[in-house]
Each structure stands twice: as structure tokens, then as C-alpha cells.
Amino acid sequence: xxxxxxxxxxxxxxxxxxxxxxxxxxxxxxxxxxxxxxxxxxxxxxxxxxxxxxxxxxxxxxxxxxxxxxxxxxxxxxxxxxxxxxxxxxxxxxxxxxxxxxxxxxxxxxxxxxxxxxxxxxxxxxxxxxxxxxxxxxxxxxxxxxxxxxxxxxxxxxxxxxxxxxxxxxxxxxxxxxxxxxxxxxxxxxxxxxxxxxxxxxxxxxxxxxxxxxxxxxxxxxxxxxxxxxxxxxxxxxxxxxxxxxxxxxxxxxxxxxxxxxxxxxxxxxxxxxxxxxxxxxxxxxxxxxxxxxxxxxxxxxxxxxxxxxxxxxxxxxxxxxxxxxxxxxxxxxxxxxxxxxxxxxxxxxxxxxxxxxxxxxxxxxxxxxxxxxxxxxxxxxxxxxxxxxxxxxxxxxxxxxxxxxxxxxxxxxxxxxxxxxxxxxxxxxxxxxxxxxxxxxxxxxxxxxxxxxxxxxxxxxxxxxxxxxxxxxxxxxxxxxxxxxxxxxxxxxxxxxxxxxxxxxxxxxxxxxxxxxxxxxxxxxxxxxxxxxxxxxxxxxxxxxxxxxxxxxxxxxxxxxxxxxxxxxxxxxxxxxxxxxxxxxxxxxxxxxxxxxxxxxxxxxxxxxxxxxxxxxxxxxxxxxxxxxxxxxxxxxxxxxxxxxxxxxxxxxxxxxxxxxxxxxxxxxxxxxxxxxxxxxxxxxxxxxxxxxxxxxxxxxxxxxxxxxxxxxxxxxxxxxxxxxxxxxxxxxxxxxxxxxxxxxxxxxxxxxxxxxxxxxxxxxxxxxxxx
Amino acid sequence: xxxxxxxxxxxxxxxxxxxxxxxxxxxxxxxxxxxxxxxxxxxxxxxxxxxxxxxxxxxxxxxxxxxx
Numbered sequence: 001x002x003x004x005x006x007x008x009x010x011x012x013x014x015x016x017x018x019x020x021x022x023x024x025x026x027x028x029x030x031x032x033x034x035x036x037x038x039x040x041x042x043x044x045x046x047x048x049x050x051x052x053x054x055x056x057x058x059x060x061x062x063x064x065x066x067x068x069x070x071x072x073x074x075x076x077x078x079x080x081x082x083x084x085x086x087x088x089x090x091x092x093x094x095x096x097x098x099x100x101x102x103x104x105x106x107x108x109x110x111x112x113x114x115x116x117x118x119x120x121x122x123x124x125x126x127x128x129x130x131x132x133x134x135x136x137x138x139x140x141x142x143x144x145x146x147x148x149x150x151x152x153x154x155x156x157x158x159x160x161x162x163x164x165x166x167x168x169x170x171x172x173x174x175x176x177x178x179x180x181x182x183x184x185x186x187x188x189x190x191x192x193x194x195x196x197x198x199x200x201x202x203x204x205x206x207x208x209x210x211x212x213x214x215x216x217x218x219x220x221x222x223x224x225x226x227x228x229x230x231x232x233x234x235x236x237x238x239x240x241x242x243x244x245x246x247x248x249x250x251x252x253x254x255x256x257x258x259x260x261x262x263x264x265x266x267x268x269x270x271x272x273x274x275x276x277x278x279x280x281x282x283x284x285x286x287x288x289x290x291x292x293x294x295x296x297x298x299x300x301x302x303x304x305x306x307x308x309x310x311x312x313x314x315x316x317x318x319x320x321x322x323x324x325x326x327x328x329x330x331x332x333x334x335x336x337x338x339x340x341x342x343x344x345x346x347x348x349x350x351x352x353x354x355x356x357x358x359x360x361x362x363x364x365x366x367x368x369x370x371x372x373x374x375x376x377x378x379x380x381x382x383x384x385x386x387x388x389x390x391x392x393x394x395x396x397x398x399x400x401x402x403x404x405x406x407x408x409x410x411x412x413x414x415x416x417x418x419x420x421x422x423x424x425x426x427x428x429x430x431x432x433x434x435x436x437x438x439x440x441x442x443x444x445x446x447x448x449x450x451x452x453x454x455x456x457x458x459x460x461x462x463x464x465x466x467x468x469x470x471x472x473x474x475x476x477x478x479x480x481x482x483x484x485x486x487x488x489x490x491x492x493x494x495x496x497x498x499x500x501x502x503x504x505x506x507x508x509x510x511x512x513x514x515x516x517x518x519x520x521x522x523x524x525x526x527x528x529x530x531x532x533x534x535x536x537x538x539x540x541x542x543x544x545x546x547x548x549x550x551x552x553x554x555x556x557x558x559x560x561x562x563x564x565x566x567x568x569x570x571x572x573x574x575x576x577x578x579x580x581x582x583x584x585x586x587x588x589x590x591x592x593x594x595x596x597x598x599x600x601x602x603x604x605x606x607x608x609x610x611x612x613x614x615x616x617x618x619x620x621x622x623x624x625x626x627x628x629x630x631x632x633x634x635x636x637x638x639x640x641x642x643x644x645x646x647x648x649x650x651x652x653x654x655x656x657x658x659x660x661x662x663x664x665x666x667x668x669x670x671x672x673x674x675x676x677x678x679x680x681x682x683x684x685x686x687x688x689x690x691x692x693x694x695x696x697x698x699x700x701x702x703x704x705x706x707x708x709x710x711x712x713x714x715x716x717x718x719x720x721x722x723x724x725x726x727x728x729x730x731x732x733x734x735x736x737x738x739x740x741x742x743x744x745x746x747x748x749x750x751x752x753x754x755x756x757x758x759x760x761x762x763x764x765x766x767x768x769x770x771x772x773x
Numbered sequence: 774x775x776x777x778x779x780x781x782x783x784x785x786x787x788x789x790x791x792x793x794x795x796x797x798x799x800x801x802x803x804x805x806x807x808x809x810x811x812x813x814x815x816x817x818x819x820x821x822x823x824x825x826x827x828x829x830x831x832x833x834x835x836x837x838x839x840x841x
Contacts, residue, residue, distance in 0.1 A: 157823065238806050
């Protein structure tokens, strides 16, 4: 057997580590500013690029992709090299990965405050940056899989499985959710619209949490926690169950973000049931992490690394308990659109991601610089300050969210709303917004302290690259070929059981009972008859040594859920009856909609009225699929810091909208909405509206060629009417200002123009269209 | 509460039964893992993979004493 000396590429680990620390401080500081703005609107400073609705996406993107992204790349590069006992395949690709990722972050940091946004949460970046991100991800994937191909360790450790799942799934999610048709270099429309866009977006949004914020960090947990605890993972068998159950189940749960919306009910129920199932694998993983510390719990008192890891895993357990809980329809009815969800996501982000990152950095940086941590006491202080910060943050948002939910639905004995003015809830929760800010600042302070501690540590040592001597074992032919792994009993059993589960889900009572019975019997049969031959590796052992087949099976596991949920909804014309009342926006309304997107209004205003009595009283009739049929992108939103706007059209005169946009306090005292004075002075790009309609036409929005050719004339005509109406009230607003278009769009919401009397009824139109098609 | 979850289903007991079946299978798997599992040399070897230490000049003391 040959021995080989390996020098690992730890330079790339150092680069990603420092990038994560710096971007983490930036992202959290922007979050603290956003929290300040919610408590005191004056902190928006009437500056477009500093306004809450533009910097909130900057905060989420910075924390997710810049902070956690760089942190996970650091962890992946460090652990993968050591787990597969080989230096990263290409230093050049590693550098391209690092600098490409920083370039994408920089582009995001510039474009998002400028209002260049797709308005899809955590996918706001416009198409040129999406292409850059995709290319960088490909570079990362090539480098990673090339490294696996060159490995000196036959079997892939569980952490590597989670990295594989993250790489392939994020690629699928990111590409599908960012399929757009460009209008210009900085403007595009997604190919999906309305309910389809909503489902694709939340399939992405949920699984971005799953496969960007969770699975890679679980991989990091499986490597760094045993390393810090100096003992192996509690149960390697459990990690196998944890991995396959998690990657298969997670992908189905996206629709729980759309409960009680106009998404088809079957998709909502599917999302909810799979969310409940997620409890099991998530807690299986959490227990595996916590029990790794068995026999070494004393380290929890003395070692800050262990403190951060154990608290991080505990927050993971809490967040993965709360997530399924919030997916239950009756709980979602109370909590959705409220600050309860803000509490939930920050439990995951600050507790799980932030603490796992801190634990990893405190363990890693001394080793990357061949020295000891500068101050263990400072690290301990960071832990306690951070923990207190999280408790204050989450506690405040829990109380705030449940208060909002209860106040929105509270009724008088006479059956009217107890708090009919939305701003009453804002007044009630303002103290909690201040407590949230204090909690966030504490957490940020602790994090900055960590940056100082790590910097001093690095300064006390010098950069060193890890080395190891490995025994290179000759590659023996696998006991089972790649095709043999795929065409094998375990795969046959799984496919048969999935087919039976599908029959159970869609069949009538008799067929469902039969399918379920056969499924149980098949499962028992599989367990009782599967025996491994002594001395020969089992099916999964061989699979762990075959990275290609492992990756393919992982991809299939995540595609099953995605396809099952998205395909029927993309074919929604056949799946869901529509009222046939949908009409495309006028050119001015479309331009106004784009400004609504640009300003990020969806960050605080939903456009989706749920079928509850309180919501009907407050906002109007429940939303239907037709209300947003031609919305590319959809604007349903996920949070109500302000009221729902789905049926705001015609509710107030143009003058009210003008006044409210310039100074929200003039119409709603105590509102925390920012002022948008620049909308009254900035001109709209009249010439571009023709291109916009043409792209929409290509996406299936029923604009005629005459509509496209006459778009500029029609825009001006409608804008002049609004301008004249405002002039009659003594307000001077030129027809070609952005605010004119925004008013036109807001007045259209839930208030489509009446079809001319001589035209055929909508139902007949649809039938004729189908027959003609 | 479960009737609310599945209020649009005619037979509410079937999905509930399926959910409990899933949980029972998962818990059964855990019990099998924790209680009945045999010692496996392969798993023991794999589980120890992260514990293999690097060698780098000037860094051994930090690795050995386990302190951060």
C-alpha cells in the first residue's frame, strides 16, 4: 500500500471564513436598521435606497447567501478535504468560486437598495445576477464532485451526503424559480404567473431554508460536533435514516406557506401533512447531534465551542418543532402574516445558523492559524449575550405575532370587527418592536465581539495549511455495479411503496384501504426478508462508495416531491375551475405594478384575502385564482406589517393614495410606513411599456397586437385622467410621474374594469377558446 | 383539531391513520436502531472519520488539548 502526504488547501477556508464574518456583521447591521425603521419610521430618512421595503430584502439576502453561504463553503471545503483525504481538486476553481460568490453578493448589495428586484422572497436578484450565481454554483459543484472523484477514502461520510443533497437541490430550485423573460438588463418577468408563481416561489423559498440553511449545516454538524466533542457521532445508522427521510420529505412541505390562499386545497393539504412528517427526521437528526456529547457533557461548562454547537442544535430542534406546528391549518390561520413567523425564522437563523457558525469559527480559526483562541472568556460572553439577544427577539415577536393574530380576528358581540382600524395593532405592538431591536442589537454586539476575538486569534498565529499522511488503498471493483445499485431490491421496494402511497392518497375509500394494507404488508415483507450476506458489504455500504449513483438517487428523491406538487398546478387550467373574470392590466397599471415591485411593497402588504369572516369584513371577498392570474410575478406577500391590498382598488379616492404615499401619517396616524416622496418626482419610462406588454404577451397574458402597439397612447390617456382628478383637488402631479402609475395600479386591485355590455360573457369566452384551441 | 386539518376529506380517519403509521414506522426504526442494532465495524470506522487529526507544524498543541 502506498502512503501519500497531503497538504490541504486551507487558504480557501480562511477566505470564506473571513467573508462570512464580515458579511454577517453587514447583514445583521442592516437587519438592525430595518428593525429600527419598524419602531421609528423616521429611520427611513426619506431616502429611497435606505427605505425599509428595499433594505429588508438586502438583509435577508445578506444573511442567507452572504453570511450562511460563506460560512457553509468554509465548512464544506475544510471538512470535505479531510473526510475524503485529498486536497481540493482545483485551487483555481476554488478561487473562482470564492471571488465569483463575493461578486454576486456585491451586485446584490448594489442592486437591491436601488430597487432592482424580482420581488420573490430570497430570490429578489435580477436575471444577470442569477446567471452569475448559477455559474458560480456550477464551478463549486464541479470542484466538489471532482474532489470526490479523486478521493483516497472509499466511503463517503454522512456529512458529504448532506453536501451532495444541498448542491444538487439548490441548483434545481434556483434555476426553476428564476426562469424569466427579460424586458431589459435590469428588469424581467417570471414565466410563471399567479398561483403557479406562488407555488414555485414557496417550493423554492421553503427549500432554500431546507437545502441552503439546513442540510449543509447538518453536514457541518456531523463533522465539527464530533470533532469538538472528540467522540464519534452517536449513531451512524440513525444518520442514514435521518438523511434519506429528511431529503425526501422536506421538498414536499413548501405549500404550507400558502395555507388558506387560493392555491388548490389538495396542494395545501399535501404540504401540511408532509410538514407534520418532518417532525420525525428533524428530531432524529437533532437527537443524533445532542447524544454525540454523551459522556462528555462536562465540556458544556468549559468549552464555548460545545456551548454554541449544543445551543445551535437545540434551536434547530425548537425551530423544526415550531415549523410543522405553524403548518397546521388552524395554527396558520392565527399565525400567518404575523410576527410569529418572524420569531420562527429568527430562531432558526440566529439560533441554528448563527450559533453553529460561531461554534465552527471558534473551533476552526485557531487551527487555521496554528494557535489558540485569543479569549475564551470573550467567547463565553458572546454566547450569553447572543442567547439573551435571541430570547428577547423571539419572545417579543411571539407576543407581537399572537397579539396581531388575535386582534385582527377579534369581533364584537354584534359581529363587527373589534379593531377595525389596522393601525390599532401597530400601536399595540410598538413596544415589542423596540424589545426586538434591543435583542437584535445584543446579538449583533456579540457577533462583532466574535469578529474581534477571531481577528486577535489570527494575529497571534500565522496561516498554516493542514497536512496528513494517508494510506492509498488500491481501488477494488465494487461488489455491486452502478446499474446493479439502481436495479436492486431496495429501489424496487421503495418505488412500489411510493406507488401504493400515491394510490392511497388519490383513491376512494376502498382502494385507499387496500393500498394502505398492501403497503404495510410490503414494508413488513421487505424488513423480514432482507438479510445481508455475512462478509459482504450491504447495499447502502456499496452506495456510500459510489458518489455518482448516490447523487442520482438523491436527485430523484428530491425531484419526486417537486414534480408531484408543481406539475399539476402548472397544468392548472385543467385542475382548477376559474371564474373567467381575469383581465390583464392596462399599460399604466402594469407600469405602476412594476414600481410597486421595485419599492418592495410586498414586504409589508399581502394581496391575498383568506376565507375568514374577519378578513372578509376587513378587506372584502376572499381572493380567487383569477385575481392574480396575470400577475408575473405574484404579489401575495407573506407578512402584514400593513393591511392587505388585494381589494384596495376603489376603496379610497386618488387624493387619498397620493397623500398616503407622500406622508402615511397624514391619513393613518401612528402608521410606521415609510414616506415615498420620490415617487411624485421621478418620471416613468413611457417608451419601455411597449416592450413590457410584448413580453407579457409572450408569457400568455392576452394582450392583442393593438394593445401592444397602442400601449404608450393608452398609458398617457389614463395617466392624464388621474392627473386631472388630482388637479381638481388642488394637487399638482404630472401625468408621467411614478406615483400616477402606482395610484392607477392600486385603484385596479380587486377592482377590474367592467367588460363592455356587447361582449360575450367570460364563461362563453373560455369555452370558445378551448374549443378553438 | 384533526377534523379541521382534513375538513375537506370525506374520511378523516384515513390520513390520520397514515400519519400515525408513518410516525410508528419512524419510531419503530429508531427503536430498532437504538435497541437491537448490532455493533458494526464498518459503522464504527466511518463514524470515526472526522476524528482523524491533521498534522501541521505549530498546531499540535491545540489539537491535543482540545481547547478552542
